[in-house]
Amino acid sequence: MIDVLNAILATIIACVVVVKIFFWREGNPKVVVCKDKRTPFQLDKLTEDSMSVSTKVEFRNAGMQCATIMDCIVRALLPYEQYDGVKVEAKAEREGAPREDDYFESVLIQKQTSIFIYARVTLTARKGQDIKTALAHMVDLPMDIIYTELGRRPWIMRKVRIELPAAEMAKLAGVELADD
């Protein structure tokens, strides 16, 4: 009787070990947002009262399984308590799949490959100013790239912080930053 129980126990343990080894060998998706390798912000459009800039960010799946980015948005964080001279709008746009509706179509990232997502930012002057005057007094602009990731585990929402420095904006607009 004890031999039978031992055999059953050994079989269960062997199954658990085999499954664990199988999962370990198969691996997981692992999406890494290479925020430190993002391209410098580039000027897309400059008008009397607005400026649009963008940066390209790599989303790399460094894991061993396919990953899905279900949604992605860019959230600019400029409270008017800090600076109310511009209104900021931002969006995420997948490289090679531009859209005018700001919709982010869910996308697969195969294992060991990358996709690139543009963070596009439009700054519009407020209070009757022109954009150059407004940007001369601008502050550093933090932005969260917020994305929903799916894979072998339940969905998860992640945030990555990037920053658009005031000096970079002023330079792109061709103005000198005021010493406020």
Add this chain to the structure above:
Amino acid sequence: MAEVEIVSVPTRILTDKDDIVDIIEKYTKGRITENDVVSVAESVVAITQGRIVRPEDLEISTLAQFCCRFIPDQGSLASPHGMQALMNVEGQWRVAFALFVGFLGKIIGQNGLFYKLGGEQTALIDDVTGTMPPFDKHIVYGPKNPQGVVKCLKERLGCFGAVIADVNDLKRSRIVGATEGINGEKVAQLLIDNPFGNASQKTPIVIIKNFKQYQQV
């Protein structure tokens, strides 16, 4: 003899507010004869039936997380959400049992047991990204009562037959439901190049002109 011809019919985006039979009647008006077969994409039929679920609305079980690991990572059931969606309609223990038997079957060289035993939705569920916006963020089930839908379509349109097809760009073409007298294999072969188009082309209806004569040859 009139030659068989594939005619893709563009529509607006269809939602669960639409009735699939009314919509097909509206978009194909005056274009269908008693020799033609009307085919419609299975995911669109399912969407009009409200057979969609958001991953965020699913309560993911440990069993779903475990079972999904045994599906190759390209499959619709490879995510815990796809697997949970399946378990919610087919029963979690049935799915787990089918997966286990499917695994044993593979060892002895018998493939496809999981899909045979796991319930009809096993092969029909589309995971996130599987359907066009705005349903790309949903899991889409297979259609409910496909035979009833095609019967209703045939009666309403007066066509030779109607089918619901599951076709993709990877040369997979499968008939999910067909009216009596239709040779599903012949229809599937005609649809192999996916005339429903890719996601952005919005052509969920395809008319196969003169299929009656084609089938009789």
